[in-house]
Amino acid sequence: DAGVTQSPTHLIKTRGQQVTLRCSPISGHKSVSWYQQVLGQGPQFIFQYYEKEERGRGNFPDRFSARQFPNYSSELNVNALLLGDSALYLCASSLGQGVNQPQHFGDGTRLSIL
Amino acid sequence: GESVGLHLPTLSVQEGDNSIINCAYSNSASDYFIWYKQESGKGPQFIIDIRSNMDKRQGQRVTVLLNKTVKHLSLQIAATQPGDSAVYFCAETFTSGTYKYIFGTGTRLKVLA
Numbered sequence: 001d002a003g004v005t006q007s008p009t010h011l012i013k014t015r016g017q018q019v020t021l022r023c024s025p026i027s028g029h030k031s032v033s034w035y036q037q038v039l040g041q042g043p044q045f046i047f048q049y050y051e052k053e054e055r056g057r058g059n060f061p062d063r064f065s066a067r068q069f070p071n072y073s074s075e076l077n078v079n080a081l082l083l084g085d086s087a088l089y090l091c092a093s094s095l096g097q098g099v100n101q102p103q104h105f106g107d108g109t110r111l112s113i114l
Numbered sequence: 115g116e117s118v119g120l121h122l123p124t125l126s127v128q129e130g131d132n133s134i135i136n137c138a139y140s141n142s143a144s145d146y147f148i149w150y151k152q153e154s155g156k157g158p159q160f161i162i163d164i165r166s167n168m169d170k171r172q173g174q175r176v177t178v179l180l181n182k183t184v185k186h187l188s189l190q191i192a193a194t195q196p197g198d199s200a201v202y203f204c205a206e207t208f209t210s211g212t213y214k215y216i217f218g219t220g221t222r223l224k225v226l227a
Contacts, residue, residue: 004157033214040122042203042217043158056214090157092215100165100209102148105157 004106021076025093032074035090086113124222133191137204137218144206153200199225
């Protein structure tokens with residue numbers, strides 16, 4: 001079975017631009033979460049979506065937004081990109097919310113801001 | 115290629131020895147804990163999990179210990195192999211909340227031949 005898939009794998013943007021990152025969860029998983037991982041640190045929570053609704057938001061500015069589609073795939077959008085947005089963006093899926101089942105991560109999208 | 119965890123604490127062990135990686139978690143209300151392994155250029159890979167009503171859980175070559183009194187988690191890897199070289203993260207969550215994971219700072223494990 002396919003794991004969590006993310007696209008694109010790498011992306012280069014300039015300051016002020018906008019970016020959309022995509023994620024397909026493991027089949028049967030209804031919850032998708034997004035994390036930002038800066039080099040040398042652990043992943044930081046951005047959003048969680050479950051059944052197409054936002055269920056959690058981390059400490060990120062409103063430039064970050066996301067949505068989940070009827071097929072449970074998800075997009076993360078970042079507007080007005082800053083140099084500090086350069087990071088690995090990880091998507092994770094799990095069966096549901098409030099369930100003691102681990103989140104499974106994709107290999108991420110490496111975003112570089114010039 | 116780019117490496118995860120360039121400035122993380124590093125644990126170096128001889129191949130075949132046992133490894134112990136420690137983690138202090140932050141929230142006394144957290145009730146579910148997970149260890150992940152992250153290799154360079156990859157996303158975190160699930161290793162083992164433990165619920166707060168347990169203090170020990172064993173998997174294949176790995177054991178997780180939970181001490182809620184001092185908010186401490188450890189991962190023991192038996193007979194460490196070169197393929198175990200990676201950055202290891204613990205994560206905590208409160209399953210009645212938003213189910214966000216809070217990750218620790220990570221430890222780089224280097225296996226010496």
